[in-house]
Amino acid sequence: xxxxxxxxxxxxxxxxxxxxxxxxxxxxxxxxxxxxxxxxxxxxxxxxxxxxxxxxxxxxxxxxxxxxxxxxxxxxxxxxxxxxxxxxxxxxxxxxxxxxxxxxxxxxxxxxxxxxxxxxxxxxxxxxxxxxxxxxxxxxxxxxxxxxxxxxxxxxxxxxxxxxxxxxxxxxxxxxxxxxxxxxxxxxxxxxxxxxxxxxxxxxxxxx
Amino acid sequence: xxxxxxxxxxxxxxxxxxxxxxxxxxxxxxxxxxxxxxxxxxxxxxxxxxxxxxxxxxxxxxxxxxxxxxxxxxxxxxxxxxxxxxxxxxxxxxxxxxxxxxxxxxxxxxxxxxxxxxxxxxxxxxxxxxxxxxxxxxxxxxxxxxxxxxxxxxxxxxxxxxxxxxxxxxxxxxxxxxxxxxxxxxxxxxxxxxxxxxxxxxxxxxxxxxxxxxxxxxxxxxxxxxxxxxxxxxxxxxxxxxxxxxxxxxxxxxxxxxxxxxxxxxxxxxxxxxxxxxxxxxxxxxxxxxxxxxxxxxxxxxxx
Numbered sequence: 465x466x467x468x469x470x471x472x473x474x475x476x477x478x479x480x481x482x483x484x485x486x487x488x489x490x491x492x493x494x495x496x497x498x499x500x501x502x503x504x505x506x507x508x509x510x511x512x513x514x515x516x517x518x519x520x521x522x523x524x525x526x527x528x529x530x531x532x533x534x535x536x537x538x539x540x541x542x543x544x545x546x547x548x549x550x551x552x553x554x555x556x557x558x559x560x561x562x563x564x565x566x567x568x569x570x571x572x573x574x575x576x577x578x579x580x581x582x583x584x585x586x587x588x589x590x591x592x593x594x595x596x597x598x599x600x601x602x603x604x605x606x607x608x609x610x611x612x613x614x615x616x617x618x619x620x621x622x623x624x625x626x627x628x629x630x631x632x633x634x635x636x637x638x639x640x641x642x643x644x645x646x647x648x649x650x651x652x653x654x655x656x657x658x659x660x661x662x663x664x665x666x667x668x669x670x671x672x
Numbered sequence: 673x674x675x676x677x678x679x680x681x682x683x684x685x686x687x688x689x690x691x692x693x694x695x696x697x698x699x700x701x702x703x704x705x706x707x708x709x710x711x712x713x714x715x716x717x718x719x720x721x722x723x724x725x726x727x728x729x730x731x732x733x734x735x736x737x738x739x740x741x742x743x744x745x746x747x748x749x750x751x752x753x754x755x756x757x758x759x760x761x762x763x764x765x766x767x768x769x770x771x772x773x774x775x776x777x778x779x780x781x782x783x784x785x786x787x788x789x790x791x792x793x794x795x796x797x798x799x800x801x802x803x804x805x806x807x808x809x810x811x812x813x814x815x816x817x818x819x820x821x822x823x824x825x826x827x828x829x830x831x832x833x834x835x836x837x838x839x840x841x842x843x844x845x846x847x848x849x850x851x852x853x854x855x856x857x858x859x860x861x862x863x864x865x866x867x868x869x870x871x872x873x874x875x876x877x878x879x880x881x882x883x884x885x886x887x888x889x890x891x892x893x894x895x896x897x898x899x900x901x902x903x904x905x906x907x908x909x910x911x912x913x914x915x916x917x918x919x920x921x922x923x924x925x926x927x928x929x930x931x932x933x934x935x936x937x938x939x940x941x942x943x944x945x946x947x948x949x950x951x952x953x954x955x956x957x958x959x960x961x962x963x964x965x966x967x968x969x970x971x972x973x974x975x976x
Binding site: 492495505506509510512513518533534537539540542544546547548550551553577578579644672 | 896
């Protein structure tokens with residue numbers, strides 16, 4: 465009979481045999497919130513210091529640039545870009561996600577530390593948009609990673625992005641933005657979906 | 673209360689004040705830079721929220737023992753730098769743990785944190801960490817030269833290495849400050865301060881848009897929280913040190929705030945006015961004019 469630790473381990477069978485020892489094969493575990501008022505205070509801090517992952521994953525990333533300029537100035541809302549997934553807490557899927565990009569999106573998303581939030585920007589990550597019948601773009605990003613906020617439009621203006629951020633802040637303050645837990649609890653479903661479209665799966669099952 | 677407990681409590685109070693001062697200074701500088709860009713900028717208390725948030729992260733990953741110790745060394749470097757500098761001249765609470773001969777110890781602590789961070793960031797394994805570390809260490813070696821020469825000039829002039837002694841020798845009017853009694857040493861030291869504060873044109877370590885953020889690329893959660901706390905303490909500690917060496921120290925907290933704020937504005941205004949140097953340009957810069965100015969400072973000190 466196999467041991468419980470072995471069942472909980474990730475198979476990592478996309479990697480060649482000799483590379484498996486370089487990667488972590490532990491399964492991520494969901495977390496529990498802290499005591500009520502501590503969690504409330506932490507959520508307030510999380511909501512007022514949103515660090516974006518500065519990766520442009522599609523054409524919508526062009527709408528993020530005006531946010532940093534004097535006209536829209538996202539810094540006054542406590543939003544700042546961050547160049548590394550390790551430190552950022554918000555991932556913006558900027559427009560259509562091709563299969564090749566989706567692989568990188570998954571990789572970056574898993575490297576972010578919980579709590580992490582995802583904003584799907586534009587029509588394409590919501591239902592495929594104008595690329596709905598394309599052979600190499602995915603139609604719904606929420607089949608691959610959990611999404612907290614959808615901002616519809618092609619392309620949405622920076623004002624609607626700011627409105628989306630305000631909505632996300634409210635969700636975080638209410639303790640409802642729980643994508644990281646949702647992802648870990650339904651890891652099998654997400655992984656099955658991801659592996660269905662990504663044929664060259666040459667990375668570990670969870671990118672620690 | 674025994675003397676030791678008293679010193680410890682005083683050091684804690686002093687650290688608390690300087691941490692908050694450093695954080696508010698960082699917030700204010702973000703605001704000033706934003707105004708220079710024509711923006712409103714984040715609120716003054718944004719650094720506090722950022723620190724709470726990074727410490728409130730629920731998961732953290734580590735790459736090994738040195739990765740754990742890197743931010744600890746960095747914070748120890750910042751705390752050590754501050755705790756061995758007498759922040760206020762003649763004050764029992766803000767005298768910290770200074771003793772005679774402590775300028776060398778402080779210079780060692782300025783170096784120590786960066787070396788610890790270099791080891792920790794190296795174990796993170798990210799290529800940008802390694803690039804940032806190599807840039808940082810080479811730039812540090814370059815600006816240490818004018819700074820050390822300037823310190824030698826000061827030690828020759830006042831015949832002491834104790835910071836309290838140096839401040840005591842500068843009392844009695846604005847003209848007895850090192851800035852006026854030995855302007856060459858002071859200018860060389862202040863140029864080295866620009867390099868130490870790592871604002872433009874000397875921000876080649878963090879270098880946004882280039883090696884995204886250099887050494888702390890892999891640091892997250894409370895590791896990053898420690899680095900952010902250190903940033904506040906270390907910035908304030910360096911400013912207090914330079915105030916003591918060149919601007920005659922301070923006898924009350926208001927003159928300390930005023931002098932350190934003016935010193936920091938030197939870095940900030942240079943930072944918003946100039947673009948970034950390349951690594952080799954920065955190193956060459958420090959090894960040329962500032963070094964010559966510092967040598968002139970030594971010559972001036974030996975003529976007295």
